Amino acid sequence: MKMTKTLGCLFALMCVCSAFSQEVIDDFQGGLKAALPWSWQVPGNSPLNTLDESRIQYAQGWLQVTLQSGTLQGNASDRNNIRNLPSLPVRAFAPGWIVETRVRLTLNGITGAYIQAGLVFFTNADNYFNFHLTMDPFDANRLKVSAGHELSGSYQWSGITSTGWNPALGNQVRLQIRQDPQTKLIHFYYDRENGVFWQEATGSPKNPADYPALQAILDQGGSVGLYTDAAGRQAGNMPVAAFDYLELYLPPRPTDLNNDGCVDDIDLIQVLLQFGATGPCLIGDVNGNQSVDDDDLLQMLIDFGKGC
Ligand SMILES: [Ca+2]
Ligand SMILES: [Ca+2]
Ligand SMILES: [Ca+2]
Known part of the structure; x- marks a missing residue:
């Protein structure tokens, strides 16, 4: 009898807990999941609707973006013109959240530019945080993970990175950001899928107060999406970024x-x-x-x- 009562209460608690968390995954089977509130709009960007369908494909459960010129970095007159940035709206959420994707970056022979593909949290074109796979032209065009943040149009590198590797040794990673519910610190992980599994990025963890644009999204809500940047490249061969899924685990504030x-x-x-x-x-x-x-x-x- 006592056991039944205890289990009943546990079950009730579990129901409360599950009702109070939001787990979202889109694995891009044939397109964006229609049940999710996907948007291609970025406030403060021109164009507001970033979608250019001629550069989007869905194949074998991957969302493929052929990059083009356009960036969110900075606020000069030739900036805030990103294309093909899909995102989901998020509410304010509590520590314990996790955001993850798997991305493959096909460089098509391009060197000498910070080509980027990964995750972005944003309020608008001048207030965001991104964590991505990137090619580093100052490190022999090797791939690494990196992150940046922009507050009121002023962009800064985040202090998050990894050792670089030759793209021939693998151009695909899983990227994960999570906030520890106890320490409140934000951890950055990557998995090159080469048998080493998850590794914590150099510079991780960080205090959310180090990234005010990200802190504002955690406190007030915003958008979480997929970011690609051809680093000013205008013509010729363009890189292709492919995303396997976007997964969000977002516990609301208790x-x-x-x-x-x-x-x-x-x-x-x-x-x-x-x-x-x-x-x-x-x-x-x-x-x-x-x-x-x-x-x-x-x-x-x-x-x-x-x-x-
Ligand atoms: Ca900007
Ligand atoms: Ca409320
Ligand atoms: Ca209490």
Whole structure:
């Protein structure tokens, strides 16, 4: 009897937990998954709608982008003209999130440019963070992973990198960014799929405060998508970036009790209504210690307004 009650409660907790997280995966089978709110728009970019269908193909479950000129880097008059940047909208989310893709970069004989393909988090064309596979023209045109961030149009390298390798030894990686739910630090991983499996990038982990444009997206929501950049290359052979999938695991903030993306008075009142209560499965128990008390209230006040 006792066991049944315990299991019932565990099940209820699991239901609450699963209802309060968002796992999304698109494996690009024949196109973008129609059930997901994909967008090709980037606010502040010209054109606003970045889609150029003549450069997009879907083959064997991969999204293939033939690169073209255009970039988000900086805000000069010849910038903010990226093409073919697909993304999904995301709400404010809590530490514990994971974003991952698998990308293959076919260089087609091109050397001497920072060709990039990977993940991007953005608010608009001048506020974003990206983590990508790139060719480094100052390292014998070898491939490596790297990341950059831009705040109000000012671009900076992130301090995240890896040792380089000859593209002939493999031009495909899995890229993963995740925030540790305990330390709040952001970790950057890559897997060259050469039997070594996941490796942590040089410079990882980082404090989210090091990247204010990314921090703003974590706190207020934004978009997560796939970024490609031909580094100013205009004509001739162009590189091709192929993406196998995009996967997002996005736990909402535990203080967003009704899971509407915003921590506001509707959430706060749940804590106040249950203040002093103890026991399992209390919605106002933000930190899950079976007691609704000042710790829960404090966290609610710290998060108040986030995502709204
Ligand atoms: Ca920009
Ligand atoms: Ca809410
Ligand atoms: Ca509590």
